[in-house]
Structures are given as structure tokens and as C-alpha cells.
Amino acid sequence: MGASLNDVKHRITSTKKTRQITNAMEMVSQSKLNQIQKHTTSYDQYASQVKSVVLHLAQSHFLDGLTKTSGHSADNDQSSTKRTAYMIITSDRGMVGSYNSNVIRETNQFIDKHSGNSENFQILAVGGNGADFYKKQGRNVSYEYRGVSDVPTFNEVREIVKTATKMYDDGAFDELYVCYEHFVNRLTSKFRAEKMLPIDSESFESEASQDIETKQLSAAYDVEPSEKEVLNVVLPQYSESLVYGAILDAKTSEHASSATAMKSASDNADDLISALELQYNRARQAAITTEITEITGGQEALSQ
Incomplete structure (x- = not known):
């Protein structure tokens, strides 16, 4: 006895x-969650302005024919299948509850639905868990980025966006979707798959139709020095803001999931x-x- x-x-x-x-880890995760939420609030103002400009450009038909002049569009006309890339955002570490398993499961379902039985797709992994999973599955992981900060900076994302954009321009794939867990609240997250590339008027039709503020504003623009110059500045910023926003959102969900798990x-x-x-x-x-x-x-x- x-x-x-x-x-x-x-x-x-x-x-x-x-x-x-676990109590200490919960407090750390909660602190990170509070920090990134404050950071996201200021970023959202910038992202909203960039999105508004791009939506206006789409309404003004400045984006019409943008992909028609690219090699991608011509290739797609000749082929019934698109070479798709999926950028999946996961964490590098464990102890985040079901966060990683949820985003991987939902991404797989989205790939099955979008690509069907085709194996002609590739993975761009932001986060070690996703990279390791798809490598073990024998998938084509053409790019991986590990070590994203707990509160990511904009400069971190520029490297990711530049690499993805260069791969697209070089013809590695025809379209790119960003897959991640959207933060709803501390207990809830929701999977999102957003199209990052190509950027054209069709990509914004549904958004423009739902954007009340954009509807109320005039879509007319006087462009100086040229439409091309405007697009060369605005579209890269839009791509960067889309991916940066997704990573911020995903990191927020990660910290919330970690705090809840602890x-x-x-x-x-x-x-x-x-x-x-x-x-x-x-x-x-x-x-x-x-x-x-x-x-x-x-x-x-x-x-x-």
C-alpha cells in the first residue's frame, strides 16, 4: 500500500x-494573440484602401485583358487543364490543438474539389507542418518557407510574394490559391481558399458586386502617366497585401488555437x-x- x-x-x-x-504557455499564447490583433487592426486600414483601389480599377475595366496578353492565358486556351499551385499556411510548431490538421484536411478537400483526379498541381508551403506533411505524401512541394514570426512583418511576406510571382511569371503554374484558417474568434476559425494569381477583372467581379462602399463610388478614373504604370504599382501591392493578410489571419488563428489547447x-x-x-x-x-x-x-x- x-x-x-x-x-x-x-x-x-x-x-x-x-x-x-500549460498555464504559462496559455498566457504566452494569449499575449501573442493580443499583440497580433492590435497589429492586424492597423494593417486592415491599409489593406482596405488597396482593395478599394483595385476594385475601382476592375470596375473601370482597367484590368480587362490583363491576362489575355500573358502566356498563361494562351496556354490555358490550348489546354483543358490548368496547372494549379496551392499556398498552404500552417505553423512550424505543435501544441496548437487541431489547427494544423484542420487546415491540411480542408486544403486536401479543396484540392480534390478543384483539381479532381489531376496530379498536375504543386504545393507552396508556408510553415513546417504543411511542408513536412506534403513531403511525406510524396506531393510536389515546390517552395517552403519556415520560421514565420509570431507577429509577422510586411518584409517577411515580400520574399514569399516575390518568389510566388516569379514562379508564376516563369510558367511554373497557371493559378495560385492561398489556403489558410481565418480567425473568427478565440474558439472558432474558418477555412479560406483565396485566389491570388492571376489578377484580372474576373477575380474581382463577385467582390465588387458585394462591396457596398465601392458601389456608391464612381468607377471613373483619370490616369496619369498611364494605366500600365498604375497597374505596375497597385497590383504588386495588392498581391502582397493579400498574402500578408492571410498570414496575419492564419497566425491569429494559430495563437488562438494554442491558447485554447493549453x-x-x-x-x-x-x-x-x-x-x-x-x-x-x-x-x-x-x-x-x-x-x-x-x-x-x-x-x-x-x-x-
Whole structure:
């Protein structure tokens, strides 16, 4: 019985130490979540302005024929299948609950729906979990980026966008989708797959039709020095803002998922400690009762 009591006591001590760790990790994740939410608020103002300009350009038909002049469009006219790339955003680390498994599962479903049985697609992995998963699956991981900051900077994303854009311009693929978990609240995230490339008027038709503010504004523009010059400045900024926004959004979901997972682990540790302490007290009480019974039995034997 003594060994059993020591084992239970050791488990209680060990579980309490684990709870201290998970509590600390929850506080760290919550702090990161608060930081990135403040950062996202200021970024959203910039992204909204860039999106507004691009939507206006689409309404003004400045984007019409943009892809018609590219080699991609010509290739697609001759082929019934498009070479698609999927940029999947995951975390580099674990202990983030079901975050990584959710985005990978949803991305796979989106790929199956979008690409069907075709194997003519490639993966651009932002985050180690996604890169490792698709490599093990034998998929074509043509690009991977690890070590995204907890609160990513805009300069980090420029490298990713420039690489993806160069691959597109070089004809590595015909279209690119960004797949990630959109942050709804601390307990909820929602999968998104947004088309990043090519950028043309068709990409904005649904957005423009739903954008009330854009509807109310005039779509007429006087362009100086030229439409081409405007597009050369605005479209790269739009691509950067789209991917940067997706990474910020995904990182927010990651921190929220991590905080929730650590809180759940702490709660489970509390439940286990309560159960172990009850088990310990019962075992200790049983041991004391046995000792009292043995002493009483011995006294009765001596008195006879």
C-alpha cells in the first residue's frame, strides 16, 4: 500500500508541474494573440484602401485583358487543364490543438474539389507542418518557407510574394490559391481558399458586386502617366497585401488555437489532480484503517 501511495503522490506532483507549464504557455499564447490583433487592426486600414483601389480599377475595366496578353492565358486556351499551385499556411510548431490538421484536411478537400483526379498541381508551403506533411505524401512541394514570426512583418511576406510571382511569371503554374484558417474568434476559425494569381477583372467581379462602399463610388478614373504604370504599382501591392493578410489571419488563428489547447490541457490537469487526490486520500484512509484494525487485533490477541 505504501508503494501505491507514493506512486499516486508522485503523479500528483508531476501533474501539478505540467499544469504550471500549460498555464504559462496559455498566457504566452494569449499575449501573442493580443499583440497580433492590435497589429492586424492597423494593417486592415491599409489593406482596405488597396482593395478599394483595385476594385475601382476592375470596375473601370482597367484590368480587362490583363491576362489575355500573358502566356498563361494562351496556354490555358490550348489546354483543358490548368496547372494549379496551392499556398498552404500552417505553423512550424505543435501544441496548437487541431489547427494544423484542420487546415491540411480542408486544403486536401479543396484540392480534390478543384483539381479532381489531376496530379498536375504543386504545393507552396508556408510553415513546417504543411511542408513536412506534403513531403511525406510524396506531393510536389515546390517552395517552403519556415520560421514565420509570431507577429509577422510586411518584409517577411515580400520574399514569399516575390518568389510566388516569379514562379508564376516563369510558367511554373497557371493559378495560385492561398489556403489558410481565418480567425473568427478565440474558439472558432474558418477555412479560406483565396485566389491570388492571376489578377484580372474576373477575380474581382463577385467582390465588387458585394462591396457596398465601392458601389456608391464612381468607377471613373483619370490616369496619369498611364494605366500600365498604375497597374505596375497597385497590383504588386495588392498581391502582397493579400498574402500578408492571410498570414496575419492564419497566425491569429494559430495563437488562438494554442491558447485554447493549453487552457484545455490545464483544465484536464486540474481534473486529473482532483481525481488523484481523491484516490490518494482514499488509499491513505484505507491504509490507516488497516493499521488500526491490525493494532486492535493484536491487542485483543494479547489480552486473551
